[in-house]
Amino acid sequence: MKIAVVGTGYVGLVTGTCFAETGNYVSCIDIDAKKIESLRKGKITIYEPGLEVLFERNRKEGRLTFTTDLVEGIKDAEVIFLALPTPPGEDGSADLKYIIGVAENLGKVLDHYAVIVDKSTVPVGTAEKVSAKIAENAKVDYDVVSNPEFLREGVAVDDFMKPDRVVIGTKSDRAKAIMERLYAPLVRQGNPVIFMDERSAEMTKYAANSFLAMKITFMNEIANLCELAGADVDNVRKGIGTDSRIGKRFLFPGIGYGGSCFPKDVQALGKTAKEYGYDFKILKSVMFVNDRQKTKLIPQLKAHFGGDLKGKTIAIWGLAFKPHTDDIREAPALYNIKALKRAGAKVVVFDPEAVANVRKEIGKKVKYAASQYEAVQGADALMIMTEWPEFRTPDFDKLSSALKNKVIFDGRNLYELKDMAKLGYDYYSIGRDTIKAS
Ligand SMILES: NC(=O)C1=CN([C@@H]2O[C@H](COP(=O)(O)OP(=O)(O)OC[C@H]3O[C@@H](n4cnc5c(N)ncnc54)[C@H](O)[C@@H]3O)[C@@H](O)[C@H]2O)C=CC1
Numbered sequence: 001m002k003i004a005v006v007g008t009g010y011v012g013l014v015t016g017t018c019f020a021e022t023g024n025y026v027s028c029i030d031i032d033a034k035k036i037e038s039l040r041k042g043k044i045t046i047y048e049p050g051l052e053v054l055f056e057r058n059r060k061e062g063r064l065t066f067t068t069d070l071v072e073g074i075k076d077a078e079v080i081f082l083a084l085p086t087p088p089g090e091d092g093s094a095d096l097k098y099i100i101g102v103a104e105n106l107g108k109v110l111d112h113y114a115v116i117v118d119k120s121t122v123p124v125g126t127a128e129k130v131s132a133k134i135a136e137n138a139k140v141d142y143d144v145v146s147n148p149e150f151l152r153e154g155v156a157v158d159d160f161m162k163p164d165r166v167v168i169g170t171k172s173d174r175a176k177a178i179m180e181r182l183y184a185p186l187v188r189q190g191n192p193v194i195f196m197d198e199r200s201a202e203m204t205k206y207a208a209n210s211f212l213a214m215k216i217t218f219m220n221e222i223a224n225l226c227e228l229a230g231a232d233v234d235n236v237r238k239g240i241g242t243d244s245r246i247g248k249r250f251l252f253p254g255i256g257y258g259g260s261c262f263p264k265d266v267q268a269l270g271k272t273a274k275e276y277g278y279d280f281k282i283l284k285s286v287m288f289v290n291d292r293q294k295t296k297l298i299p300q301l302k303a304h305f306g307g308d309l310k311g312k313t314i315a316i317w318g319l320a321f322k323p324h325t326d327d328i329r330e331a332p333a334l335y336n337i338k339a340l341k342r343a344g345a346k347v348v349v350f351d352p353e354a355v356a357n358v359r360k361e362i363g364k365k366v367k368y369a370a371s372q373y374e375a376v377q378g379a380d381a382l383m384i385m386t387e388w389p390e391f392r393t394p395d396f397d398k399l400s401s402a403l404k405n406k407v408i409f410d411g412r413n414l415y416e417l418k419d420m421a422k423l424g425y426d427y428y429s430i431g432r433d434t435i436k437a438s
């Protein structure tokens with residue numbers, strides 16, 4: 001099948017590459033000429049484990065091509081995916097200007113029947129809006145389908161190729177048959193496709209992200225209560241996660257959720273509710289608690305140093321919003337850096353992948369270390385913000401001799417309390433006892 005993907009960012013590039021891998025001819029379109037040039041030359045533009053091998057193979061075999069030209073890109077395409085940004089607008093609702101802009105252009109240039117697919121995360125009613133925009137200029141038949149994407153950054157290829165489910169919203173039998181054919185290789189591997197109407201598919205995406213954000217937030221609230229009540233959130237997590245109705249995943253407490261999606265999607269669903277005159281109270285609490293949770297360790301850090309961080313050097317391990325990505329959008333680490341700077345501390349940071357992006361965002365406000373151990377050299381304390389695997393089992397001898405004080409503020413609960421006590425650390429974590437060496 002010949003398909004086109006408009007928008008070659010995280011979702012567009014993964015979608016395009018994976019559909020090329022299942023035997024389709026995919027044209028990826030983007031307005032960013034530099035990005036397209038780089039992809040054409042074989043230089044991948046995002047860090048995503050496992051993607052590069054597929055990208056390289058399919059590019060070489062001519063199944064994956066790149067262009068800035070919409071007309072050239074959609075030529076003969078049976079399916080045209082829109083994987084465009086939907087950032088929060090000023091009022092928190094999803095900004096549809098990229099989607100509607102491309103829909104308008106598509107209406108003008110489409111010269112054959114095609115299924116136009118909203119892959120972006122878009123509010124209820126967007127498929128109708130896209131369809132109406134195309135209709136203003138269209139000379140041919142087309143269908144607009146909602147096919148939200150559930151992949152996670154860092155494991156995007158696996159999530160795409162082995163999805164828990166694929167959700168497709170359409171009332172058109174013609175579009176349904178084409179989408180069935182496109183997803184057939186995944187269905188044959190046992191991954192289910194759930195068909196529904198467009199509005200339900202659009203709502204499903206926001207419901208999924210908001211539910212997961214709520215699940216994490218609930219655990220953060222339990223963790224905070226555990227600290228006050230003398231319980232250990234790790235035990236509680238295991239105790240409830242074994243109940244199959246609750247499930248083990250997404251129960252890890254920490255310094256809040258970040259990323260390009262949970263924060264914006266929870267906000268956008270709240271906005272949709274407001275538009276329909278519904279007061280979605282849980283969502284408001286989720287946003288409030290998550291904001292508070294991000295810098296939860298700062299007051300403890302201040303108290304540890306007698307209330308004042310002026311002149312103290314704080315090392316930070318982890319800048320990305322989660323491991324295995326260089327993405328720093330809404331990363332809790334950035335909020336902590338801001339709070340530390342406001343309190344007069346010097347900050348030295350290390351992250352295996354995200355340093356370049358942080359440098360672009362905050363420049364020389366912090367010092368950048370070349371390794372996790374260089375970051376802690378002479379530091380008064382270590383804060384852990386992202387659970388990269390290499391932070392899980394550090395060389396504690398090296399760490400202890402590099403730090404000025406043996407104190408760790410761990411926002412991701414990487415270490416066992418008994419081990420930290422044995423190693424003689426002051427150790428603050430989330431929802432567990434604080435270990436004091438002295
Ligand atoms: N990043 C993720 O993990 C996930 C994102 N989503 C959703 O997918 C959508 C896209 O997200 P990302 O891929 O992360 O965004 P992104 O920002 O990485 O990529 C968007 C791409 O669209 C391009 N673009 C903008 N205007 C264009 C136009 N007129 N014509 C052609 N290309 C244009 C940009 O240059 C950029 O390369 C969003 O709605 C997001 O919420 C859904 C699931 C996962």
Ligand SMILES: O=C(O)[C@H]1O[C@H](OP(=O)(O)OP(=O)(O)OC[C@H]2O[C@@H](n3ccc(=O)[nH]c3=O)[C@H](O)[C@@H]2O)[C@H](O)[C@@H](O)[C@@H]1O
Pocket residue numbers: 121149150151152153154209212216249250251252253254255256257258259260261262321322
């Ligand atoms: O719509 C999207 O863009 C995507 O958003 C999330 O994926 P992603 O943001 O890549 O990352 P997650 O693994 O979900 O983590 C999000 C945040 O939650 C935090 N988290 C996650 C799990 C957990 O138990 N605890 C916790 O604090 C992570 O540290 C991270 O900051 C969803 O998991 C994807 O299904 C969805 O497609």
